[in-house]
Amino acid sequence: MDLIDDHQLQQERSEPCPGTLYIVGTPIGNLGDLSPRAKSILKNVSLIACEDTRRSGQLLKIIKSKVPLLSYHKHNFKSRQSQLLKILESSGSIALISDAGLPGINDPGEELVHAARSNNYEVICIPGPCAATTALVISGLPSDRFCFEGFLPKKQSLRKKRLEDISQEHRTTVIYESPHQLIKLLEDLSMSCGKERPIQIARELTKRYEESIGKTIEQVTKYFLENKPKGEFTIVLGGKSNKKKNRMSESDALIKLNILIKQGEKSNVAARKIAEESGYEKKWLYSKLHKKLDK
Ligand code: SAM
Numbered sequence: 001m002d003l004i005d006d007h008q009l010q011q012e013r014s015e016p017c018p019g020t021l022y023i024v025g026t027p028i029g030n031l032g033d034l035s036p037r038a039k040s041i042l043k044n045v046s047l048i049a050c051e052d053t054r055r056s057g058q059l060l061k062i063i064k065s066k067v068p069l070l071s072y073h074k075h076n077f078k079s080r081q082s083q084l085l086k087i088l089e090s091s092g093s094i095a096l097i098s099d100a101g102l103p104g105i106n107d108p109g110e111e112l113v114h115a116a117r118s119n120n121y122e123v124i125c126i127p128g129p130c131a132a133t134t135a136l137v138i139s140g141l142p143s144d145r146f147c148f149e150g151f152l153p154k155k156q157s158l159r160k161k162r163l164e165d166i167s168q169e170h171r172t173t174v175i176y177e178s179p180h181q182l183i184k185l186l187e188d189l190s191m192s193c194g195k196e197r198p199i200q201i202a203r204e205l206t207k208r209y210e211e212s213i214g215k216t217i218e219q220v221t222k223y224f225l226e227n228k229p230k231g232e233f234t235i236v237l238g239g240k241s242n243k244k245k246n247r248m249s250e251s252d253a254l255i256k257l258n259i260l261i262k263q264g265e266k267s268n269v270a271a272r273k274i275a276e277e278s279g280y281e282k283k284w285l286y287s288k289l290h291k292k293l294d295k
Contacts, residue, residue, distance in 0.1 A: 016093035025128015029207035046092035135202035135234035198238030
């Protein structure tokens with residue numbers, strides 16, 4: 001079946017269907033990215049659940065939709081659930097949208113989809129822009145396998161563990177961050193992954209001042225220290241290299257490690273530096289160090 005036939009079929013299948021929850025992707029900047037199908041759904045469902053009624057009200061005004069809006073966000077999603085399920089029960093249709101992008105990707109949606117599915121209602125996605133996949137496919141980093149981290153935890157202990165996991169991950173990792181926290185994130189990534197790790201940062205995707213900044217953690221940190229981060233950012237971090245690249249003997253690496261520590265470097269920082277220089281695992285160097293110190 002070619003694309004045109006497929007399109008006609010979609011037109012013939014009358015949407016929205018009763019008792020259906022539509023997860024609708026909305027633009028992350030450029031309004032031209034709202035698809036005709038998304039527009040049609042947003043004009044014809046019984047109700048639109050959205051994060052911020054004022055913000056989504058502006059989008060609906062542009063597309064001349066008169067469908068009522070109901071707030072659905074992280075503070076009220078539990079209490080809203082039964083109200084929304086009742087609409088589906090009475091053969092109504094609902095569109096769920098977020099402030100921007102795809103609901104359920106670091107935005108409310110997951111719980112409502114779960115509830116709708118558990119009650120045997122149809123759930124259909126009207127695909128649209130998503131900052132994570134948009135940044136990934138223009139990064140130039142491997143996109144055949146990747147993982148998504150969203151925002152890293154703020155709590156120190158959780159953050160440290162997450163950074164450690166990310167540093168060991170071989171797949172490309174996509175991270176969201178606010179402009180105020182970007183430099184702190186880059187410093188943390190540099191500490192855990194090393195300053196040479198490939199990275200590509202997408203700024204203001206689909207908007208007028210869209211740009212993409214790479215190539216290593218060291219280079220992008222320097223760039224943002226000179227150019228204050230402004231706007232929205234998605235970070236695409238290259239995975240840990242699979243290549244064996246031990247560049248010195250084990251004993252030379254351990255000697256270098258001990259010299260650094262004698263010179264006053266903290267043991268975890270010394271282990272990371274020597275790991276970078278020698279190609280040996282930081283964990284392995286660290287364990288050898290502790291064995292030596294225990295003796
Ligand atoms: N659900 C959304 C999606 O599908 O992309 C993500 C919502 S999350 C709360 C918002 C974060 O996504 C921002 O802080 C930023 O990290 C990223 N983001 C959203 N729009 C962006 C854009 N235009 N350019 C770069 N990153 C963006």
